[in-house]
Amino acid sequence: MWGQNLSFVYEFILLGLTSHPTLQPLLLVTFLAMSLATVIGNSLIIFLVWTDSRLHTAMYFFIGNLSLLDIFFTLITVPQMLFHLASGTKNISFNSCMVQLNLTLSCGMTECFILAVMAYDRYVAICQPLRYPTLMRMQVCMLMAGACWSGAFLNAVVLTSVMASFPFCGPNEINHFFCELPPLLKLACMDTYMVEVLIFALSIIVLMLPFTFIVISYIQIARVVFGMNSAKGRQRAFSTCVTHLTVVTLFYTTIGFTHLQPRSNRAADQEKKASVFYALVSPMLNPVIYSLRNKDVKGALTKAIGKAS
Secondary structure, X not given: OOOOOOOOOOEEEEOOXXXXXOXXXXXXXXXXXXXXXXXXXXXXXXXXXXXOHHHOOHHHHHHHHHXXXXXXXXXHHHHHHHHHHHHOOOEEEHHHHHHHHHHXXXXXXXXXXXXHHHHHHHHHHHHOHHHHHHHOOHHHHHXXXXXHHHHHHHHHHHHXXXXXXXXXXXXXEEOOOOOOHHHHHOXXXXXXXXXXXXXXXXXXXXXXXXXXXXXXXXXXXXXXXXXXXXXXXXXHHHHHHHHHHHHHHHHHHHHHHHHOOXXXXXXXXXXXXXXXXXXXXXXXXXXXXXXXXXXXXXXXXXXXXXXXX
C-alpha cells in the first residue's frame, strides 16, 4: 500500500493536552501568556543583536538565530492550539498537518545544527583564540547558518514526503496538540515498523551527531581551560560557555525523550508533556537564560532602555 497515495483521511483531529472542560480555559490563558512572553522576549534578543554593535559577533549572531527559531516554532504550533482551546474545534486538514510537520521538523533540526556550530564557536574562541577573527568572521558565520537552515529543511522535506505517502484510512485522531511524527505514524494503515526503524536511525544521525560534536568540542575546551594557570581565566572561559550548555541541556533532554525512544517505550501522555516543554517552556526561558547569564546582553538592554526613555 505504501507509495500508492491511498490517503482516505482528508483531515485529522488533534486531541490536545486534555479534554477536561474546566482545565481548557486555564490552559488557554496560560499558554497565551507564555507564547506572548516567548515572542516578545526572543524579538527583544534579535533587536538587541541587530542594533547594538557590541553584539555583532559570531556568538550573538547564532543566539539571534536561536531566538528566531524559537519564535518560528511557537508561531507554528501555539496559535492553532489556542484556537482549538477557545473554539472547541480540533480539526486540521491533511495538507495543513503535513505543512506543520515539515516546519516543526525543520525548526528542530536547524536548532540541533545551530547548537553544534555554537559549540564550535566556543571551541575556536577558547582553544584557538588567535585564529578566531579569521575562522569566525561574519561571512563564514552566515554561510554556516545558511547550511544549517537549508540542510534541516531538506531533511524535513524528505521525512514529510515519506509521511505524506502513507495510506491513512482511519482512525484520524492524533493524540497530541500539533502534528508530530510519532503519533502520526500510529495512524498509518500499514505496518510501519521498518519505516520507524529508519526514522529512528535518521533521528539518531540528525540529533546525536551534532550532540557528539558538542561533547567533543567541550572536552577539548575543558582540556585547555584546566591547563590555564590563572583561576580567573578559567572562570572567565567557562562563564562564556554556561549559557550554551544550559540551552543544550534543555533542548536535548526534551527532544531526546520524544524522538530517541523505541516505540515500545513511548507513552503518549509523557510525549505530550515533553512537547509542551520544548514548544512553550524552553523557547520562553531561552531569552531569560541569554540575558541573565550575559553581561553584554544586559548592557545592550540597559542602553536600549536608556535611549527609549
